[in-house]
Amino acid sequence: MKAEHKAKKAKLTLPAACLVLLTLYFITATALYFIAGDAFQYNNLGKPLLFGRYYFLIVAAFGLLLALYCMRLVHCSKAGARSLGLNAINAFVNYRFLLKQLVLRDFKAKYKRSVLGILWSFLNPLLTMIVQYIVFSMLFKSDIPNFVVYLLVGIVFFSFFSEATNMGLMSIVSNASLITKVYVPKYIFPVSRVLSSAINFMISMIPLFMAMLITRVKLSVSILLLPFGIICTIVFCIGMSLILSSAMVFFRDIQFLWNVISMLWMYATPIFYPESILPQHLMPLFKLNPLYHFIRFTRFIILNGASPEPKAYLLCMIAAFVPLAIGVFVFKKTQDKFVLNI
Amino acid sequence: MIKVENISMKFLIMHDRIRSLKEYTVALLKRRLKYEEFWALRNVSFEVRRGEVMGIIGRNGAGKSTLLKIISGILKPTEGKVKTGGNIVPMLELGSGFDLDLTGRENIFLNGAILGYSEDFLKSKYDEIVEFAELEKFIDVPIRNYSSGMLTRLAFSIATVVNPEILIVDEILAVGDEAFQAKSKARMMELMGGGTTVLFVSHNIEQIRELCNRVIWLDEGRIKMIGDKNEVCDAYKLR
Numbered sequence: 001m002k003a004e005h006k007a008k009k010a011k012l013t014l015p016a017a018c019l020v021l022l023t024l025y026f027i028t029a030t031a032l033y034f035i036a037g038d039a040f041q042y043n044n045l046g047k048p049l050l051f052g053r054y055y056f057l058i059v060a061a062f063g064l065l066l067a068l069y070c071m072r073l074v075h076c077s078k079a080g081a082r083s084l085g086l087n088a089i090n091a092f093v094n095y096r097f098l099l100k101q102l103v104l105r106d107f108k109a110k111y112k113r114s115v116l117g118i119l120w121s122f123l124n125p126l127l128t129m130i131v132q133y134i135v136f137s138m139l140f141k142s143d144i145p146n147f148v149v150y151l152l153v154g155i156v157f158f159s160f161f162s163e164a165t166n167m168g169l170m171s172i173v174s175n176a177s178l179i180t181k182v183y184v185p186k187y188i189f190p191v192s193r194v195l196s197s198a199i200n201f202m203i204s205m206i207p208l209f210m211a212m213l214i215t216r217v218k219l220s221v222s223i224l225l226l227p228f229g230i231i232c233t234i235v236f237c238i239g240m241s242l243i244l245s246s247a248m249v250f251f252r253d254i255q256f257l258w259n260v261i262s263m264l265w266m267y268a269t270p271i272f273y274p275e276s277i278l279p280q281h282l283m284p285l286f287k288l289n290p291l292y293h294f295i296r297f298t299r300f301i302i303l304n305g306a307s308p309e310p311k312a313y314l315l316c317m318i319a320a321f322v323p324l325a326i327g328v329f330v331f332k333k334t335q336d337k338f339v340l341n342i
Numbered sequence: 343m344i345k346v347e348n349i350s351m352k353f354l355i356m357h358d359r360i361r362s363l364k365e366y367t368v369a370l371l372k373r374r375l376k377y378e379e380f381w382a383l384r385n386v387s388f389e390v391r392r393g394e395v396m397g398i399i400g401r402n403g404a405g406k407s408t409l410l411k412i413i414s415g416i417l418k419p420t421e422g423k424v425k426t427g428g429n430i431v432p433m434l435e436l437g438s439g440f441d442l443d444l445t446g447r448e449n450i451f452l453n454g455a456i457l458g459y460s461e462d463f464l465k466s467k468y469d470e471i472v473e474f475a476e477l478e479k480f481i482d483v484p485i486r487n488y489s490s491g492m493l494t495r496l497a498f499s500i501a502t503v504v505n506p507e508i509l510i511v512d513e514i515l516a517v518g519d520e521a522f523q524a525k526s527k528a529r530m531m532e533l534m535g536g537g538t539t540v541l542f543v544s545h546n547i548e549q550i551r552e553l554c555n556r557v558i559w560l561d562e563g564r565i566k567m568i569g570d571k572n573e574v575c576d577a578y579k580l581r
Contacts, residue, residue, distance in 0.1 A: 098455040105441055105452055112443045181438035182456055183415035183430075253362035336418040339411075340353065 014077050014089075018070035025066060029059040035221055036307035043309060051310045095188055102192035106167070107199055121203040125156050129207065136272045144274050146303060148211050153302060154271030156204050157295050161237055162262050164197035168241025169248050169255055176342040186335050187328075190241035198234050212302065220305040228313070229298040232320035236290050239320075242327030246334045249341050269295065290319035344390040344413060344508060344539060349422035351383040351408055351563075382408045383419070383563045392427075395540040397554035397571060399547070399578055404560040406543045410434060410510050413541065428507025428539070431457060436517070437497030446472075446481040446488070446496060453500050467503045474529075475499035476522070491518050502529050508539045513546075547575050 033040065033055055041052035051058070069085070076083040111117040129152050137147060144150050171189040172179065179186060212219070248254045269291050270278070278286055286292055293315045300308040354377040360366050383405045390396045398406050411417040413424055414432035439456040440449050450471055454464040472481055475495045485493060494517040517526055534540050534553060544550055550557060550571065557574040559567040567574050 094458075097461045098458075101452045101455040105444065105448075108448070109441060109443050175439075178439045178456065180411075180416060181435045182432060184456060251361070251363040251366065253364055257363070339417055 015074050018067075018074060022063065022067055022070065025063060026059070029063075031224075033059075035224055039307035040310055049310065091185060095185060098184065099188055099192055099195070102188065103196045103199070106193055106196035110196075118203070121200045122206055125152070125159060125204040126207040128159070129155055129211075132272055146215050146217065148215055149208070149217060149302060150299060151272055152208050152211050153299050154269070154295055156201070156208055157233060157291065157298065158266055158269060158271055159204070160197060160201040160233065161240075161291060162266070163200065164194045164234075164237040165240050165244060165258070165262065167193040167197055168237070169244040169258055171241065172245040172249050172338060173252075173342055179342065180339055186338060187242065187331055190245045190331075191238055194234065194237045194241050197237070201230070201234075217302060218305050222301050222306050225301050225307055226298065229294050229301070229316065232297075232316045233291075233294045235320040236294070236323050239323035239325070239327035242331040243323075246331050246338070249334070249338050265289070265291070271295070290323060293319045343392050343425075343427040344541070345425040346386060346388050346409075346413065347423045347425070349383055349386045349409075349412060349419045349424065350381060351405070351412065351417065352420040353380045353382055354378070355380050381563055383412075386422075386560075386563075386565055388558060388565065388568055390539055390541065392539055393537045394556065395534055395542060395554045397550040397557040398541065398543045398560060399545070399550060399557060399574070400560035400566075403562075405563040406560055407434075407512065409560065410512055410541065410543060414510050426508060429458065430508040430510060431501065431504055431506035432510040433501050434510065434512045436494060436501055440485060440493070440497070442486040443484055445484050446477055449485055449496070450500055453497070457501065457504075459504065463504075471496075471499045471503050474503075474525075491522075494518055495522055498526055498529075502526075502533060505533070505536060506538060508541070509533060510541045512543045547579065551575055 040055060041049060043049055073083065073085050073089075075081075076086050111120060114120060116123070129148070132151060132155065133148060136151070168190040171193045172186065175189050178184065179189075244254065244258060268286065269289060270286075275296075293312070297308055297312050297316050300306075300312070356377055360369055386405075386409065388396075398409065400406050408417065410432070411434070412419050413426065414430055414434070416432075416434075437453065439453050441452060444452065450468065451461075451464055455461075459467075472478055475492075475498070477492060477496060480488065480492065485496070488496070498517050511530075517523065531553075534542075540553075542550070542554060554571045556569060557571045558565055559574050559578050567577055
């Protein structure tokens with residue numbers, strides 16, 4: 001009877017989950033090899049790349065590392081020892097129901113009182129795109145081929161970033177009544193806000209696909225690489241939200257500051273202008289912008305119908321996981337003081 | 343089982359509360375960042391055995407709520423450690439986390455998830471919760487339209503549907519109308535009597551005498567007295 005409401009033991013045991021993970025890893029890696037094709041073999045000058053030649057060696061090496069880590073996790077869980085990875089897995093298993101409920105709530109609450117409801121997720125990028133298309137095709141005589149799709153990719157990615165960080169920013173402060181009354185792991189609030197924005201992000205992909213069909217973009221198998229860019233963007237937004245939400249607890253004017261910064265960020269990202277108008281000597285500065293890499297990656301896949309060079313993958317991963325690591329660090333350092341300041 | 347070892351809790355009180363980056367920079371430049379220390383709890387240690395009902399009494403500001411928050415994991419103590427065995431259900435305030443725009447049904451799942459219940463458990467207990475709250479007719483209405491009595495009834499039903507190993511109660515024995523008060527009191531008695539470890543804060547000394555085994559008297563953040571309920575309650579009344 002006692003504790004019957006405790007999360008039921010996960011149906012998947014840890015060793016089984018590890019096997020599934022490893023299998024998935026190898027399947028994905030192999031699939032990636034065939035989808036990417038020549039992009040991994042030759043650089044844009046046609047010279048052969050070492051990466052392509054040793055691809056499976058690299059994959060196997062990482063697979064081995066992953067397998068070793070899995071073995072360590074299984075060992076830790078058997079010995080009852082604590083480990084960071086194990087804690088994270090446990091937290092996820094215990095709190096995924098709460099996460100699901102919070103994501104649903106944020107998503108429902110957003111459109112609860114509007115007539116068109118969920119349709120707004122779809123209409124919003126479409127209308128923004130139409131307005132911007134009219135403005136920019138008249139103001140700038142842009143020579144970008146397929147400007148509609150080029151623009152729409154930028155808009156969809158940037159509006160996700162802007163929505164997710166703005167919602168994430170308020171996540172701790174607006175759940176103050178909860179945080180001071182019940183124990184819940186606090187990172188769950190920024191994460192749930194970003195994930196509920198991610199649902200919107202997925203819906204706003206529909207107008208993008210429609211634009212691709214209308215403008216007759218050639219669909220190729222490389223479209224399967226899109227999730228990589230999307231996941232990297234979501235990871236980056238989680239990292240940003242962790243930083244912003246904890247800063248917001250201590251300094252309430254961050255929200256006004258963030259409005260200005262995100263506007264600046266929008267103009268610093270090539271959304272409606274071509275990369276070529278950026279001054280060459282400032283390029284290294286623009287390349288520090290994570291969104292630049294995610295958007296460039298996605299545009300390359302859609303407009304060129306091929307995989308970008310291997311370096312683009314690496315840059316996207318760095319641009320996603322470095323901010324996440326900083327976010328996790330900042331959040332962990334400050335979260336015990338949240339209750340005292342909200 | 344709850345084991346509290348040498349807990350101290352320090353709050354920093356700022357005289358003019360700085361809440362923005364601008365003010366912070368100005369204060370830092372003027373070197374006027376002054377804090378005042380306030381110890382809400384000092385070296386509190388005690389142990390509650392499995393199945394024991396421990397009462398906590400003391401005047402306002404004695405540190406009772408701070409202690410409950412530390413034990414439920416909401417606050418982290420400045421010094422000391424808390425060990426708890428088993429799942430804790432804190433009933434510090436009912437219905438925290440209700441979303442007014444969602445329906446009663448949606449809120450049962452949201453609030454249940456916040457309290458740490460699993461999805462299967464909530465599904466199996468859903469009818470019981472609705473029945474206990476007497477809200478069958480209104481369950482698909484957004485709770486924005488509920489009366490305050492209906493809200494507390496729903497919150498109470500969700501919070502008490504479990505049989506937790508550790509229950510932390512801050513004065514919420516009676517909610518709703520007379521009939522529901524009787525019902526909720528009976529439910530609380532059932533929870534407290536069923537081998538659950540209970541920490542119970544109240545200003546009602548009679549209730550403490552009726553329900554508890556042992557009592558802690560907190561005064562200005564320190565334990566003034568701990569022991570048998572009658573001894574402590576008598577001493578508290580004489581003070």
